[in-house]
Amino acid sequence: MNDIRFILAAYLASAAVVGGYAWTLMRRLRRARR
């Protein structure tokens, strides 16, 4: 059970960092293309 919490935390941390960056990058790019 404890393992699952750490595994989930690691995958979510990576998704938040990379996904968050990708999200803001696409927003900035959409604005710049206009």
Added chain:
Amino acid sequence: MTESALPLPRASAPQSPRVGPIAAVLAIPTLALGLYLALVWAPADAQMGNIQRIMYVHFPSWIATALAYTTAFVASILYLLRRRPAFDALALAGVEVGAVFNLSGILTGSIWGRPTWGVWWTWDPRLTTTAIMLIIFVGYLLLRSFIEDPDARARTSAIVAVVGFVDLPIVYFSVRWWRTLHQMQSSPATVDAHMVVALRVMMIAATLIAIALIAYRYELARLEANAEQAMP
């Protein structure tokens, strides 16, 4: 055909706009398959148990980091040799994406460290050199925002990227050169075949995501440079 009918040269236009979408489209099913293999299909580690599954997101983060920083290093050298703004834009894209995966690698490693080593962080040579690497390249990004002249900014940041890149081989060899808590590089020959397959698929997914992000960031950098030039 008259000369005026030929397309005008657009030296500063974004190049290869298809790389981003193609890599992004390929990354989605690869990542979905990779996550299934990593979290369901691959067996639990004999000693660490399920916690070892963090490896499938931790190690690919570092592959993407190395790819992005190497892109920035090569682009920076090319900029210093040729002085073409496209190489400066590619270097910026490589550094920014590299720093994102660098942070992902440190965070996933830290979360893996707590249940296995008992600490979230320790000043072990491998961990310290990765932290220094992140600081160097965040410094690169800060430096860019301080210099207004585009040529001076590109030249100075290219030098910082080339010098900063020296840390990457130090990170790689740190586990061999010094006594570290972090393990040495594993050999696929000594790892369960299922784990190797899951790891390879996640590495391909991370590589595709990094390529897509670098391509999109490059396009943004070119658009920003064009807008900067157009300003009075």
